[in-house]
Amino acid sequence: MKPSAFAYYDPETLDEAVDLKREHGSDAMILAGGLSLMPRISMRLTKPRVLIDINRIEDLKRVVQNSAYIEVGAGVRQHAVEVHSGVRDRLPLLAEMVTFIGHAEIRNRGTVGGSISFADPATELPCASVTLDAEMVVVGPNGTRTVKAPEFFVGAWVNCLGPDELLAAIRFRAQQADGHGFVELSRRVGERALASAATQMTFAEDGAVASVSIGVSNIADRPLRATAAEQMLVGQKPTEALILSAAQTVTDQVSNGDDIHATRAYRQHVAGVITARSIRAAVNRSKKGDQS
Structure with a gap:
């Protein structure tokens, strides 16, 4: 399909873009890379009256x-x-x-x-x-x-x-991290992830976890921090048993229901598995001293 008619602006400064947004409000949409927006406009799933192209700013x-x-x-x-x-x-x-x-x-x-x-x-x-x-x-x-x-x-x-x-x-x-890990599950490389988990950790001199951040995506309607898992890990040495127990708490945060891609039960299982893998990757990377 062809997009519906819209006015097009390509401001050269941020102030110009803000002025255009103020003038047109919700009638205007921002065009950056266009990879998500342009297909939706072409299919008329989105019908902006004004398109503000920020690529020259x-x-x-x-x-x-x-x-x-x-x-x-x-x-x-x-x-x-x-x-x-x-x-x-x-x-x-x-x-x-x-x-x-x-x-x-x-x-x-x-x-x-x-x-x-x-x-x-x-x-x-x-x-x-x-x-x-x-x-x-x-x-x-x-x-x-x-x-x-x-x-x-x-x-x-x-x-x-x-x-x-x-x-x-x-x-x-900018954070000092001793180890990090990211694990993503998708049907094929490059496709939209069914779920993913990211971990960043620092360690005390005795090998206990000093700080940890764990984020999980596509188990709810927005990315979440796995706060219960983080709390279990801080101050403890990351044994395999502890990693598995901490990762299992993420299953309680899964709110997405069944859809064409997976059931809720499968997402719960996957969330626990990939969270454990991301934590394990961060721990192993810290032991190797490899931050690449």
């Missing part, structure tokens, strides 16, 4: 680093994050998770902000942002505000942005 294409965080502009291509030396050194879990997004052609076009704003509960970047305690930098007519990742995702394919706001950047706190 250079301020949205920057990766900014300081001692506290790495800020990724909403218009940064996913492949740029995958190969960025600062991200690979200081946020290795994020760099690894990006490699699971579709295929190389997808990552060369898709943007970080586009994927996060789309709020697909099965995708990698929303899960990464929740796992890594990211903050979303949101701009609108009233200025700039920051939103913590868990509060940004309101539901499946729904974010907290107001009709006159847009996502400008994602701020990842």
